[in-house]
Amino acid sequence: MARILLVDDDAQLLRALRINLTARGYEVITAADGSGALTAAARTPPDLAVIDLGLPDLDGVTVVEGLRGWTSLPVIVLSARDAEAAKVAALDAGADDYVTKPFGMDELLARIRAALRRAAPASLSGDATITTAAFTIDLAAKRLTTAAGEVRLTPTEWHLLEILARNPGKVIDHRRLLREVWGPAYGNETNYLRVHFANLRRKIEPDPARPRFIVTEPGLGYRFTP
Amino acid sequence: MARILLVDDDAQLLRALRINLTARGYEVITAADGSGALTAAARTPPDLAVIDLGLPDLDGVTVVEGLRGWTSLPVIVLSARDAEAAKVAALDAGADDYVTKPFGMDELLARIRAALRRAAPASLSGDATITTAAFTIDLAAKRLTTAAGEVRLTPTEWHLLEILARNPGKVIDHRRLLREVWGPAYGNETNYLRVHFANLRRKIEPDPARPRFIVTEPGLGYRFTP
DNA sequence: GCGAGGCGTCAAGAACGCGCCAAGACCGTC
């Protein structure tokens, strides 16, 4: 089920939330401060984040902005204050929802459900299979079959192919590819892309020397053309 | 701009909301009861709906379910009651957000912005295309097609064209073009512009010697005329 | 009429981005 990142410096509350969420089948990872939250999100990207505004190191709004730089996962902000200005700032920074402490657990759970429900179609986007003249991608099952049979891809190769396949015809930035696959700290290591796309092409392109589906747009990025 | 459907039986509140929203550039349609809301939404589909829970005819939750049957537009529910059960019911019925009366106008506006921002990529996707008599620019996919077929542009050519195309009809300063493409340290190297615009014109103008779409404004800058 | 500045054009060298190869580092499994 969905993985949720909890960020709060109140150990009590963190524990209560973790118990409630795991009891309902969510996978929970936690962080006690802002920088910890950002690294945790980069290491094991969650499907949703619940972030307290009053963190010991960074402002909650800063954390939201840090996440929004490279991912569009839903963010629910918690806050002890009822200040309207803080709500507006957090929402405009990219947060999806705002819950004021003290809150009822059922309400938070309902808001989490609502946020995940909204995000679901975007990430799973309808048919989870994409077919081209040379191969078929089953995104849900993580399977790729060519005329010659099934092809095994490494995790990184999947990640790259998935991003391209979800935006068919569009050029995807070097930076965006690096950030989404390797984390927000990356952005200039284009050699990573060169190597992994070379491997990917060798596995799925009929003629890897003259790629037809994974096209390079020099200086811009890569494009998937079905 | 975005069209918003307001549903409330309190004429006072309806008026206040309408004034605030139209002042910010939203198009507003209103309904005073549930059935009116459903027919209004069907006739002129809004981009977002704000629905009061306590309506004279139908329950607000019923209205949300009625909308969810055929559209996925974002719904924000208003309610005078602070009952948690009602919040949970509304959110699980498909509402995206829940605001308890009395609420601050700024907060509601921020929540509307957040909901619209979330919905934007799904409904606008691929809308970033500009068409002229000679070619069409797809900014999202970084594609430019003329009558003769697709044309490949270099990164700098894209950058320059994009700036002009996003401000159609407006003259863009030499300095601004240089700063946006080459960085803040540049500002006087107008020869760069001459060379790259010459290349660009050779690729996209029907008669590069007599440019029709990328016009030079001597001493000022360049202008894009669709 | 004449000079100055702005612009378009061209061509050559420099710089860059990309594909490719191969060796080393890392990690979990047996």
Added chain:
DNA sequence: GACGGTCTTGGCGCGTTCTTGACGCCTCGC
């Protein structure tokens, strides 16, 4: 501890793109 798979890192060659300088044309002001 050996092993296979995967990811990182560095280097090389090639083609493209960018930069740079030079030249001629046009317009405008004197």
